[in-house]
Amino acid sequence: MGKTILKVDNLKTKYITRYNEDVYAVNDVSLEVEEGKSLGIAGESGCGKSTLALSLMGYYFAPLHYVSGDIVIDGKNISSLEPDAVRQSVLGQEIAYIPQSAMNALNPTRKIINFIEDVVLAHEPNSDKKEIRQLAETRFELLGLPKSVLDHYPVELSGGMKQRTVIAISVFLSPKILIADEPSSALDVSSQKMVIKMLLDLMDRGLVKAMIFITHELPLLYNVTDDIMVMYAGQIVEKGTARQTVFDPLHPYSKGLMGSIIVPEAGVRNSKLSSIPGVPPNLKHPPQGCQFAERCKYVVEECKTHEISMRPAEGDRAYRCIFGEDVLRKAYNNG
Amino acid sequence: MRNTLKSIFKDGKFRLGFGILVFLLLMIFLYPLFVPNPPLEIIGRGTFFPPGVYVSNLDSVSGAPIYSLTLADAEAKRLASKLSLEDRAEMKTYLLAVGVPEEQINIEDTAALLALWAEKYDPKLNVKGMIFAKLQYYRRLNDKLVSLLDSEGLILARETDGVLEKTGQVLPLDYVNIGEVSSVRVLPLGTDNFGRDVLTELVKATGVSLQIGLIAGSIATAIGLVLGLISGYVGGWLDDLIMFFTNLLIVIPSLIILILISYSISQSERGPTTIAIVIGLTSWVWTTKAVRAQVISLRNRDHVNLSKLSGHSTASIILRDILPYIASYVVMAFILQISSAILAEASLSILGLGPKTTLVPTLGLMMNWAMIYQAHILGKWWAYFPVIVVIALITFSMNLINTSLDQIFNPALRE
């Protein structure tokens, strides 16, 4: 067992809409990432996985608001800190973020080096610009990026180069944990590969200690991460190792999700392609009981009335369903 | 669709704008039912009669039943209205000259001033340093004041063969009921420089200006829509050509083109419709640009590609797969066109290039007349201020509607 880098307990955050309605997009999420490990979070679009990424940063701005729960990074609880303390000493240094699309992630009218200066100065106001430049040059070279990038404006870079620049900036202050929200989905195949390679490289070089990887592309998760969590309607519905979750899903939603993709593994390729009928529930008025009940093939009356909590399963994994794992496996085998 | 309409009507800005517009429209349609007078009828012999209720003097003296009312302040009011500010100031000068301390003189208080005057004025006194003409003036002023004070009313007489025969008398206590005077005309906004009823004229002008806006807006939107669709959907050299002219016309001030065209059309042919058409023909550029941008973003959407693959004709794709998606933008552009056309007409008219017609007024023409006759310098606010207010209300309401539609159709602008 490695050292725990990130531990999240019962995190709950909400959006407040302009009509003053509360939408709980992250509901009671707990997770743990150990040193040297990577965690993948999967789910349909709108399941709250991007919001979870934002919520994990511990720094909230409208319309997203913190409700309850703890975020502990390397033993330090950041949920109890003042927002400005989080900004000053946590963001970028302890935990860093790679946005969904790098296309617009950088201020178009600021040169890369100036932005890096802004980042460093925001944390250490007395830094010397010359030193920052030197550091940036070394770091960019280390990550295989040309130093000339530093003197360009973001608009002058290609898509893949921009994404790699964003990653280099994100880890510039050597954060302990990196959260990547669909870092490659907007790129072409070869750029995607380079970006993924770069992310894995970061872990190998020890620039980051752990990583959370969010995507809707399951094959990617399976190939890149150690553990996978499946999210549905703001809740975690299943967590386990990548292999367990992909090849032996327990929750009916995970089962449907895995069934709807082709995983390039011999055994799975033959299984039937299926997609899950229906749409996720409206989080403004979440249903009572199981969130997935409306779409579940195996639903029983109790699902709609009982609050369902996570239950442990064999092999150090957990899932959120009223049925035991044997019952589920049997049902899946029968089709 | 229904939900969209609902959320549109929920929006405060939209409701305000829509409310103002409906009010103006009701005005245009209902007012003529109650006041059927021709809008350009010249009723006043003179310029700029102030707003108020005009009562026939003859009818109130000879036609209406007389009532006697004893009102305590009637005399003071009568005196006050006859004693001009200049007279009061002159009285003060005299009183100061004969040695009355300044703090005792209050020219606002008519009764006190008259009492003081009666006490201090001496026609025989030669005030030191006062010229003869001035003394004569005070003598006349005193005579006027005396006649004011012991007024026994007026005697009405009829002249027959050079002899006056008394037929009646108007006493200070005589009153008539305004409802019983046979000829009364309410002029809520007075008359203009030609002696025409401003309110009636204004209502008509609002209608005509809106019509100008509607015609010009329709023309501009139609041209802009067609060119934008061609430019955006067909593309190629047609796009280049259309965009070339659009960009040219964007940088050249449209008012200048309007001036050139209007100046070149002979005066007699420059009716409101002609002006509307000219405005419409010169203001389509922004619509073209907006429509084109929208069409380009739609051109490669899945549903359009599907229709293309299914072999639908270009016309049918534009009609069924493109137009419905840009309808909201076109409506917004149309609203803006109407309001800017109304402003353009007003600007042209102020420069003397508006519709040259004596048959109908427009808001711009009313403004032009008021400016030529210096209503603003002379303090005749009723001739120009209501016009500005109406123009501002029209453009304000339309832009308010537009902004609120924009916020509903462009969620990024919310919050």
Place this chain on the structure above:
Amino acid sequence: MKGYWKYFRKKLLWLLITTIFAFVLNFLLPTLMPGDPVAGIVSRLAQGMSTSTGVKEIYENYAEQFGINKPIIEQFFIYVRNVFRGEFGVSFTQYPRPVSDIIKSAVTWTIALQLPAIIVGWILGNTLGAVAAYRKGPFDKALLPLSILISNFPAFGMAVILLVIFAVRLRWFPTSGGYGFDMIPTLSWGFVASVLHHYVLPFLSIVLITIGGQAIGMRSMAIYELNADYVKYSRFMGIKDNQIVKYVFRNAMLPQLTGLALSIGTMVGGSIVAETIFSYPGLGTTILSAIKGQDYPLVSAVTLIITIMVLIVNFLVEVFYGFVDPRIRATQAE
């Protein structure tokens, strides 16, 4: 820098094309309309002249100058040549003053009035709009409808209202003119003071109108920028809010410059009309009296000058914009 020069050359070419187009429009529109402008000119000039030989002489004189008997293409080149020599003919209303002379003084007044007013209005409007977008809340709620009201207020209406309140009622400022009617334009203190005194109201009315429109544009731009991805990313990198606000305002402000370039024509149009309300000795009042007096050479010259002024300002703004916004250079370099 390579991208920039490409951009600059493109804009310069565009300035040339638009200028040619302006010439064509200015020449063609009156020519195409029914009626012979020279005949109109002569009928004006000949008023009070009894001998038909005199009228004929004038007609021939003008026909010569405008080349009225020659083919239309040649007429156009004669027109362009005349303009470049500064020969716009002789004004009828201020006969025998040459049109170029009248215009020269009016242009100075108009530029001195409108350029500072539009710049000040632009800066104030953008600041207000940006603050509204950032602060949101009641400030924004009040500012937006107010800006819509003011920006759609006709420029002449604003001028009239300011005039009535501050000149007619309060008598703080004079009602008309560019300087005291009893003054002779010299560089004396008295004259400068009088000019400034007359300057305030026309200046204010243009500034106010400009503020409203710019504030609305800036507000939408800034809201759009505030929601941009880079704002979120910068926040998560721990950058301070006031630094981010600086990013946003700069990025929103730059496109507003293009907005300024595009709307300068409309603004000048509105301001020209506002000038007439104050009888300001600029181009607006000149064109008003020229229209009233059927002074064709003067109308034609003023419209051309206004258009060319607008085109040049538009060009300068675009050139400046390309210089300060890297986004432009990048798109050109591709």
